[in-house]
Each structure stands twice: as C-alpha cells, then as structure tokens.
Amino acid sequence: MNNLINIFFLFLTLTTSGFSQKPTGVWDAFAFGAKGDGKTMDTKTIQTAIDQCHAAGGGKVYLHNGTFLSGTIYLKSNVTLYLEAGATLLGSANVADYPITPSKYPTYGGDLVTDKMFIYAEEAHNISIAGRGTIDGRGDDFNGPYLSPSFSGRPRILHFRNCENVQVRDVTLRNSGSWVQFYQSCRNMVIDGITVDSRENKDIEKSRHADAKGRNTDGMDLVDCQVVRVSNCFITSGDDGICLKSLSPNESCRDITITNCIVSTNASGIKIGTETSGAFEDITVQNCTVFDTRVDAISIMTVDGARIERINISNISVRNVKGTAIFLRLGARNRTYRKNAKAATGILKDILIENVQGTRIGGYGCSITGIPGFLVENITLKQIRLRFDGSNKPLLSDDDTRKPVPIAPPAVNHTVPEKIDAYPRGEMFGRLPAYGFYIRHGKNISLDNIALDYADDENRSAIVADDVDTLEIIGLKAKPSPNVSEVVQLKNVRNSPNLPKSN
Template sequence: MPGFFKIILLCLTFATAGFPQKTTGVWDVVAFGAKGDGKTMNTKAIQTAIDRCHAAGGGKVYLHNGQFLSGTIYLKSHVTLYVEAGAVLLGSANVNDYPSTASKYPAYGGELVTEKMFIYAEDARNISIAGRGTIDGRGDDFNGPYLSPSFSGRPRILHFRHCEDVQIREVTLRNSGSWVQFYQSCKNLVIDGITVDSRENKDIEKFRHADAKGRNTDGMDLVDCQLVRVSNCLINSGDDAICLKSLSPNEGCRDITITNCIVSSNASGIKIGTETSGFFEDITVQNSTVFDTRVDAISLMTVDGARLERINISNISVRNIKGTAIFIRLGARNRPYRKNAKINTGILKDILIENVQGTRIGGYGCSITGIPGSPVENITLRQIRLTFDGSNKPLLGDDDRRQPVATEPPAVNEVVPEKVEAYPRGEMFGRLPAYGFYIRHGRNISLENLALDYVDEENRPALVADDVDTLEIVGLKAKASPNVPELMQLKNVRNSPNLPKPN
C-alpha cells in the first residue's frame, strides 16, 4: 500500500508540474534550475523562464533569495523581470557570456548588430523590470576602449531597442561596464523610483580618472524615444547622468518629462546632446537636484543637425559643479551616426529655464551661444540665482583628452574662439570673459530676475553679450568686480533700446 501511494503521488507531481506558475502568472527561476549561490551560471535557467512566461501569454519571472549569476538574457513581450528585495541579478565576469546580437535596427555607428549587453530587448511590447532588488553589471571586471562606439569588452546593463510600453521601477542598477541604460527608439516608457549606482572615481575633488580608468557609464540614455516619463530617480554615474540623444536624422526625442530626480555625475547632470541628429521637442525637466558634478549641471545643445525646441526646465537646485551651471550651444560638428545619412541644419529655439538656484559653481562662466549665421533664438532665463567660485580659483575640470585643465588662472579669453565643429561642453571656450553669462550669436534673448554672485576674487563683468538681436534684461542683480569698470559689456547688441542699468 505505501508503495502504491508513492506511485500515485509521483504521477500527480509530474502531471501538475508547471500548473501553479501558469495559474498565478509567476515563473520562479528556481523551478527552472537556477541557483542563487553567486557561482552557478543561470543564463539558461533564467532565459527558459522568460521564454515559457512569454509563450504562455505573459506574467512575472521571479528572482528571490540569492545572487543569480548570468550572462546576456533577452526580455520578451508581456514579461516582467522581477528582482525581489535582497536578491541580486549578477553579471558574469566573462565577456564571452555577452554575445553580439544581430538586429534589424542600426546601432550607434550604423551597424546592424548590438554588442555586449546584460539585458536586451528588441521589438518587445509590454515589458518591465521591477522589484527592490539589484542588477549588478560587474563593471569593475571589464576593460575596453573608453570611447569605442561598440564598447567592445564592456557590457551595458539594459539595452532596449524599438520597444513599446516599457516600465522600469524601483530596482537598483549598479557597477555597469559601460552605459547603464540605453533606450533606443522606444515609445511609452516609464522609469520610476530607480537607483543607479555606477560611478568609478567617486571623489569629485580629484581629477576625473585619478583612481580608475573611466568606463563611460552614462546613468540613463534616451535615444530617439517618445512618450517618456522619468521620475523619482537617484542617479550617481561615471559619465552623463540623464542624457537625451538622437542618432537618426529622421527620428528624435519628443514628449518627455523628467521630474523629482537627484543626480550626480563625473560628466554632466541633465543633458540634451551631444549626439544630436534628428529632433528634440516638447521636453520638460523639473523639481530636481544636481550636485557634485564635474562638467555641466544643465546642458542643452545641438551640434549634428538636430532641431531643438520647446524645452522647459524649472525648479532645479545645483551644488558643487566643477564645470558650469547652464550651457546652451548650437554648433556644427555634423557627425553622422547612420551610413549615408543626410545632415540636417541645426536649430535651437524656444527654451525656457526658470527657478534655478546654485552655489559652488566653477569659474568658467555660463554660456548661450550659436555660430555665425545660425543664432540661438527665443531663449528665456527667469529667476536664476547662482553663486560662482570666482576667476582666481583654480579650475578643476578635465579636457576631452581627460588631461587636467591648467590649475593656475590664465588670462581671460577676451576673444572667444568660435569652435564651430568642436565637441560641446561648458569648458570648451576656456574661462569666459563673463563670470555669469556669456551670450553670442543670439536672437530674442530674455533675462529676467537674475541674481549673480561670486565668492573668490573676480576679474570679469557679470554679463557679456556679443552679436545679439533683441536682448531684454529685467531685474538683474549682480555683484560687481572692483577690477572691471562695467557690470555688463555689450557688443553689437541690436534692437534693444530699453536695456536698463543693472542694480
């Protein structure tokens, strides 16, 4: 009799295997052979769980109670990858566990292949990553060229291409090999409550790569994406924290809101650019903080032919910015990212930046600049209060070759080079002739209620404008330097007869 019951029980076990998962919509990776011991390779087990979940119509693939080692996994439509609090999805330290993947869509350099990613999705719908757990990219274990478009040898953590209805919620993404998150041509994307902790060379008071080689670990890249909501995120990244890009002259970023985020970076904090081929429009950034950041706090630019318009930035607090607080640039580098692509003519207009407060801002000076024949247009700065270090305090940034900038204060660049084709960043002109704002090649520029101050000795005026058609200044309050006779210097400023004397 006992043996008979054992046979029946065994038959029932086989007959009902998998039914609890289908009933509840949860596919536990442990049921597919995964082990959370941090040593066993679980790529096949996790992928099988995802495939079965997808085939059944969707649900949750569940990781819990352990460290699950894996190589590249492919997320599929209607699947949520859920990493429970305390659990870790741990990237393999072997670069061969991250294969190249053929794609229908061109990558960064135009090739139809994607290199080295931990979690990848293409043409997927209704996908998500959630939970209070951690996804660890093991970036410290990889080497590779810093600026290689393919990032050979350094895997990204997330790379989603041409996906719709995507949600990333609450997880921690840490220690990536290159870009932490790369969303390309995605639509209806929600990123909420996540933490990015992927910053080599964490000490902002040292030079950028003083302790370790950089890995170009952007915290979040939104590339030609539309209908995006980013909120409540904490991002500490080795390169740009939140960055919008466009790689295709026929695509762009549109209908995007970024709110309630706290960011810190070894490059720029909140940035549109530098890859700027298509368009950027109807974008709002608000209620956020940028601190301990090496290049720019807020930077808006188009240098590869993109049209950039209707950008609204408000209620931003910045602190300890080694570069500059606000950088707006229209240039003509005209780099293509698609083979045989047409280069558009860059346009930058209809920008509103208001309610920005900042302190401990580096001594370069903020800038709003176009190029000869292509002015920036309809730029309004309102309620801006900034305190700068002063021109005699050493500059601690880095140039594009990652060499230290001269720490002794050089003579101010009285004649600012155009640098039409240069890589755009706040330090590109060196120490500007204004400690507050330098404006050149602009039309319809409005400055309302700006309060500008400095701490150390200053040898420059607060404001310099050159080749500006229609400049309005209302309620400027700026600390004057005893070493210069003017608070403002205006050169070739036209159609601005009512410029008041500053307070």
C-alpha cells in the same frame, strides 16, 4: 479507458515539460533550476522562465532570496522581470557570456548588431523590470576603450530597442561596464523610483580618473524615444547622468518629462545632446537636484543638425559643479550615425529655464552661444540665482581623452574662439569673459530677475553679450568686480532699447 489514458498522458506532459508550477502568472526562477548561489551560471534557467512566461501570454519571472549569476538575458513581450528585495542579478565576469546578436536596428555606428548587453529587448511590448532588488553589471571586471562602448568588452546593463510600453521601477542598477541604461527608439516608457549607483572615481575633488580608468557609465540615455516619464530617481554615474540623444535624422526625442530626480556625476547632470541628429521637442525637466558634478549641471546643445525646441526646465537646485551651471550651444560638428546620412542645419530655439539656484559653481562662466549665421533664438532665463567660485580659483581640468582646458588663473579668453565643430561642453571656451553669462550669436534673449554672485576674487563682468538681436535684461542683481568698470558689456547688440548702446 483510452480516454482516461490520453488524459493521464496529457497531464504528465504538462507537468514535465518545464511548467513545474501551476500557471499562476508567476514563474519562479528556482522552479526552473536556478541555484541563486552567486557561483553557478543561471542564464539558461532565467531565460527558460522568461521564454515560457512569454509563451503562456505573460506574467512575472520572479527572482528572490539569492544572487543569480548570469550572462545576457533577452526580455520578451508581456514579461515582468521582478527582483525581490535582497535579490541580486549579478553579471558574469566573462565577456564571452555577452554575445553579439543580429538586430533590425542600427547601433551607434550604424551596424545592424548588438553586443555586450546584460538585459536586452528588441521589438518587445509590455515589458517591465521591477522590485527592490539589485542588478549588478560587474563593471569593475571589464576593460575597454573609454569612448567605444560597442565591441569594447564592457557590457551595458539595460539596452531596449524599438520597444513599447516599457516600465522600469524601484530597482537598483549598479557597477555597469558601460552605459547603464540605453533606450533606443522606444515609446511609452515609465522609469520611476530607480537607483543608479555606477560611479567610478567617486571623489569629485580629485581629477576625473584619479583612482580608476573611466568606463563611460552614463546613468540613463534616452535615444530617439517618445512619450517618456522619468521620475523619483537617484542617479550617481561615472559619465552623464540623464542624457537625451538622437542618432537618426528621421527620428526624435519627443514628449518627455523628467521630474523629482537627484543626480551626481563625473560629467554632466541633465543633458540634451551631444549626439543630436534628429529632433528634440516638447521636453520638461522640473524639481531636480544636481550636485557634485564635474562638467555642466544643465546643458542643451545641437551640434549634429538636430532641431531643438520647446524645452522647459524649472525648479532646479545646483551645488558643487566644477564646470558650469547652464550651457546652451548650437554648433556644427555634423557627425552622422547612420550610413549615407547627411547632417542638417541645427536649430536651437524656444527654451525656458526658470527657478534655478546654485552655489559653488566653477569659474568658467555660463554660456548661450550659436555660430555665425546660425543664431540661438527665443531663450528665456527667469528667476536664476547663482554663486560662482570666482576667476582666481584654479579650475579642475578634465583628464579624459579630450584635450584639457586651460587652468592657470586668470587665463580669461577675452577673444572667445568660435570652435564651430568642437565637442560641446561648458568648458570648451576656457574661462569666459563673463563670470555669469556669456551670450553670442543669439536672437530674442531674455534675462529676467537674474542674481549673480561670486565667492573669491573676480576680474570679469557679470554678463557679456556679442552679436545679439533683441536682448532684454530685467531686474539684474549682479555683484560687480572691482577690476572691471562694467557689470554688463555689450558688443553689436541690436534692437534692445532698454539697454545702454553697445560698442
């Protein structure tokens, strides 16, 4: 009899301790008391489901048939947060529902905390977010300084730190208060088939903040992450679309592929930089489209001491880019993001960009530039076809907190300033002396089968090179300007026997 009583009480304990379902591997949020009505806070019920799923060894936390209002949720190892089609995880409009949390890992500024995150994970493994549902960050309800996401009162949607075996699939991430996705020091990640819809000021033909204050809503930030596969994503964002960064001199972005993505942004489309402390190597970007983008379509830069090498970019289509199509920059801003850190000397080399076609590209001109004494090296551009607006079409200036660029045509900078420590972006030099490519402080630069054209009047050469050791130009097809006698201008170009002697 005593044994029967013990078995009865054990059964009663299991069925009343929060496991309101059999251990099928699926933890339904409704079974834990979630209302899903978009009005009642479901934070605790969702978190309880995650905690118990994790404690049981893992499984799926299931959101379906409702709108689940929540503050910060902490994702844990072996848990998949699954949003069924039609379900919405809706962020709270109360900034107090996104608490400051101590962390083992430093933030952007080096502090050991995290703040204002909708979904957060640290040192978790085998975590996933999946399904055809929507995660809505409620970004329109938050205010804060544009350039300071941390402690600004603007929550990010996803922030994962030092996590391994991460998958984010199929979901829609919309209306973030700040960076939409921020993955820091993570390894073995798959981001596939997601939609990012977080673009304030959607009309690219207006000034950048014409209708609403900007919120620095990067579509995807990969920070010191390794072994990452990003594919089949559609990203429209208020700031950079897909951006790789490094905040630690001892870490790196490495072994990353980005493929079959469509990007449209109010800043740059596909970007390596600008936060560039560690290394970037063995990165491939292919089969992507960038359109209706305000700054650069493709940009690769090191300005804080990073080493960037073995970058392969191919099969990119570009349309209506107000800045420029291709921007490569080695500078020396030398910002540090870790306490007591020192910036190293940057390296930018072994870059291959091929099969890029673009039209309706702003009149700045593309650029490949180092700084005196520090050259960009081994840069190959192959099979590039670009059509620019022309130098007499007014440039659309940027109206955020950075200094606006000159916009009055022709306003060409024939003497290009070095701007060694400046924030890097394609418009940083103003209207360059070349409508196609301006190359300075480089070594082993190859332009192979480049076709350059322009729509309106143009009063610049197609290519200008200055201080370049070994420049190769093969199969150039460039529309000449009636106002300039030289299609290609060379100054202090050395060891290039197939080119005319430079000035």
